[in-house]
Amino acid sequence: MPALSAIQMVGPRFGWAVGSHAIYATSDGAHWAKQFASTEEFVGVDFISVTTGWAVGARSLLGTNDGGRSWHQLGEPDTPIRSLHFVSPTLGWGIAGGTDPQSMHGWLVPREGATLVTTRDGGVTWSSLDGPPNPQTVCFSDSTQGWVGTQRDGVYRYQNIAQGQSWSKALQRPDQPPAELAATTLIQCAGPHSLWVLFLGGGAAMSHSPYIAYATTDGSSWRAVLNEPMTMHQPGVPPGPDSYPPSFSVVDPADAVFVGDGPATNVAQCVVASGGGATLRRTGAIQNAPETFAAAFVSVTTGWVLTRNGGGDYVIDATTDGGYHWSEQLAIPPTSAG
Numbered sequence: 001m002p003a004l005s006a007i008q009m010v011g012p013r014f015g016w017a018v019g020s021h022a023i024y025a026t027s028d029g030a031h032w033a034k035q036f037a038s039t040e041e042f043v044g045v046d047f048i049s050v051t052t053g054w055a056v057g058a059r060s061l062l063g064t065n066d067g068g069r070s071w072h073q074l075g076e077p078d079t080p081i082r083s084l085h086f087v088s089p090t091l092g093w094g095i096a097g098g099t100d101p102q103s104m105h106g107w108l109v110p111r112e113g114a115t116l117v118t119t120r121d122g123g124v125t126w127s128s129l130d131g132p133p134n135p136q137t138v139c140f141s142d143s144t145q146g147w148v149g150t151q152r153d154g155v156y157r158y159q160n161i162a163q164g165q166s167w168s169k170a171l172q173r174p175d176q177p178p179a180e181l182a183a184t185t186l187i188q189c190a191g192p193h194s195l196w197v198l199f200l201g202g203g204a205a206m207s208h209s210p211y212i213a214y215a216t217t218d219g220s221s222w223r224a225v226l227n228e229p230m231t232m233h234q235p236g237v238p239p240g241p242d243s244y245p246p247s248f249s250v251v252d253p254a255d256a257v258f259v260g261d262g263p264a265t266n267v268a269q270c271v272v273a274s275g276g277g278a279t280l281r282r283t284g285a286i287q288n289a290p291e292t293f294a295a296a297f298v299s300v301t302t303g304w305v306l307t308r309n310g311g312g313d314y315v316i317d318a319t320t321d322g323g324y325h326w327s328e329q330l331a332i333p334p335t336s337a338g
Helices: none
Strands: 006-010 014-026 033-047 053-057 061-064 081-086 092-097 102-104 107-109 114-119 127-129 135-142 145-150 155-161 164-171 184-191 194-200 211-216 223-227 247-252 255-259 267-274 279-287 291-297 303-308 314-319 327-332
Touching: 006 033, 006 291, 006 303, 014 053, 014 303, 014 314, 014 327, 033 081, 033 107, 053 081, 081 107, 081 135, 092 135, 102 184, 107 135, 107 184, 114 135, 135 184, 145 184, 164 211, 184 247, 194 247, 223 267, 247 303, 255 291, 255 303
Parallel strands: 247 291
Antiparallel strands: 006 014, 014 033, 033 053, 053 061, 081 092, 092 114, 102 107, 114 127, 135 145, 145 155, 155 164, 184 194, 194 211, 211 223, 247 255, 255 267, 267 279, 291 303, 303 314, 314 327
């Protein structure tokens, strides 16, 4: 497990980053300190305010209501929580269980067999929900609208309206990777009807690994935003930052930022997508950063990215000009990463 695996910012000053054996925090957006030490491997983090948040561990779930000054143990379903998303201090959803979970760009993603779960008491108790098979990622904008990314079927949309509750397929994967390769669907909500999606294809060859991103601002019409052109083969779709799936962070329904991942180039390129993905702006790059783990942008100019440099240090890099320039805010040597 990386020393830095997931990050969440609440505005430009307050943020939390989690990873192997520790939770780090900042209150000025520039200086980070270890807030909580543990034998746990932390794999995810979700804050809805500067006081209220959750940290997902490989074996446990923690919560805080004082900005992380104290953390308390919460409940879990019959199988461990892999990732979660809250819309209020009490109401949240999660992915639980499943086989062969892998840490990917801020999520712990099971391969198959996971369960969709929900809580109405802030994570003290959880109950299973009927939903699409093999869920991997989940996000809701409120109690009536949500999305689930599945392993191979694509993205499903949940609506609770006057006619009743329903799940419907919203976006089919454009490819079907071979059965022996893991397929992954990462999603981030951006508003009541807006979603950004990153499909990962699984295998890699010759420093290329397939991925493609989509966005919707109305819940029904989709735009293919960017992809890895050598392996994804989707005509007319602009190339992404580099040849491996990037970390990404959604700012609002219209804007998202993609950063990474280029093992061959040894830099993390930055691409800002605007207009619901209609326009792409290629800005700068994080030097000596062949791998990224997660990103958190609070605007198209201000953001943070978790990387690992060529020397093995796990790093928090930040930008205030949309990725043209980057500064290192925290570096954890590999000898202290676990």
